[in-house]
Amino acid sequence: MANRLAAVIALIPVFWTLTQGADVTESEVSSLAGVSVKLTCAIGQGCPDVHSMRWYKNEERVFVLSPRANISRAENSLVSRAVLDFKKGASDAYLVIDKVELRDEGLYKCDITYIAITDRCNAVNYINFTTLVKPENITVYDGDVIIPEGKYDRVFTEDDDVTLTCIGGRGKPVPSVQWWKDGVLYNANTAIEERDESGVGTGTNRLKFQVTRADLNVKYECRVYHPALDNYISSSTQLEVNVRPNRLVLSGVEHHVVQGTTVLLKCEVFGARPPANVKWFNATMLLAPEQNSTRLNELPERRPLTKLIDNQTTFASYSNEGDGTY
Template structure:
């Protein structure tokens, strides 16, 4: 790639040239023009003042240098596979009296090499401090290095050193490694004017080993008798802590027919009260051991009885409106769904029921008192007929006998209540 700079020289019998910038390894074209020429020859010379072309005649034996165009008004040559040593001041001469010249500077860009990342330990351990260093050489001018953590740019420390006409650039990145760095891609990217296509870059993916961490996930919020329950032991660690170990109350699982262990999962096919206890999941790798606990309490299964067999929580007094012959409204009626109407009716029923209960209680008390009074004053009522009836064949004789019986005069008296 070549770019044009400021035009040098003046019009007329003066040669006109332009500065040229080219990337190392590519081709540079040097052009010299004049507006008016009386058949005077043009000449190109290199920075060492060696003649390259005089008119259309090649003067220097260099297979990289070729003639592009030669005429009375223009002399253009090309230098292929340009190197950094080709950089410098080139001179175009017009051989008039006196000789007139114009100078063009050829700038050669040094292409930076693909960067390399050093300092990475595989695998790294959680808690380690490591330094990643990115190096690129051969850039001219000095390249710029940028760091990215999963495509998000992070700041590094850059150092530039000259090496002849090119530069060596280093950039370092300090890391305190934790488990969040596991699997993270760190990329060092080279930005440079000579890189017209995709930038040069290098990427390293960190592998971090760390001790496991464990948690238990359960499938039921309120486990009840007869239900299916699954406990999953979620363990995160590197290397992976597989398999995991399940225990109950510090010992082995008691009922392997209903408690099924598959990988990291513990499944209860049908819960009952004997399953109550503390279940522990433990996972290990070479860096450590972690565990989590789940306290299982199995609740009673919900029961639903027929409406006629459900005992009321509180006694409900009889509905006095039924005794009074009042029509009971249909519970499906819209008014019966009104919570205010229900509350008012419940209050009235309670009041009437209370009054009825008091009346019944007072009546029972009166009956008991009257009974006790009658029992206390009970006597014997004997008539005259009864007194003489023991030996008399008929009623008249009984009366005569009764009247003649003076020995039992006291017994002839009648008692009335």
């Protein structure tokens, strides 16, 4: 009887899943939704044969492998969408998930059981798997009006209040949206994130400021950053800004003048866009147009312009007001 019992015991194989003292590997993997992804279960070199391998997503078992029982089966949420790339003696096995869905995101665990005791091989692998949705577009608004890429047709005036709103397309995780001013990150803004239950959402960044002379020729650029993008996507614009003159220089007479002579008075107006409208008055009387000549200096496009008006006046024509104010 004892011999028969010993024989029965000898036929029962012993399998080991080493979670204490065995190597545990951890990794991070991300993938776009809708494509295939491969999750790696590291086994090791020179390990005993694998008796079984079980894959879990969070607490749910999603795949089971038993080479001796000829079982290789996807379960639960991965039924019909997953296969296991496993070869006897290989140092790695791969869980291949087809057509990744947003719900596939989670902490995956690969639990290995060997046919012999070993402390040289991995028993547990943890893979933190993140699903991604790539934002495809970017939209910039001035109030409720969409601003096209490049030059904006609306003309602003110095001291106008402006609100520029940039919205990054729907993505997972929510895209990061930033405003840049002439290549420098602009921090005076408000960022907002909105997402649904699946984690897909839009990023919004609202920029409020008062138009000044410093906004001439400035490029405002909205950038959208996302892990699924090789580089950021952006939309930029330059504002059309009208500004007041910031300097006036009057010249032509340094000392007294003699009645009946001709003098040249010059009025230079700087920094206006569009050019300032300059007129000459003798006291309260507007001088005739033929007594004025106008010249606009040439400056780069969209810079403030200067308007020069030369005035030639014969004081004999205004003998009673020759010392008036011009």
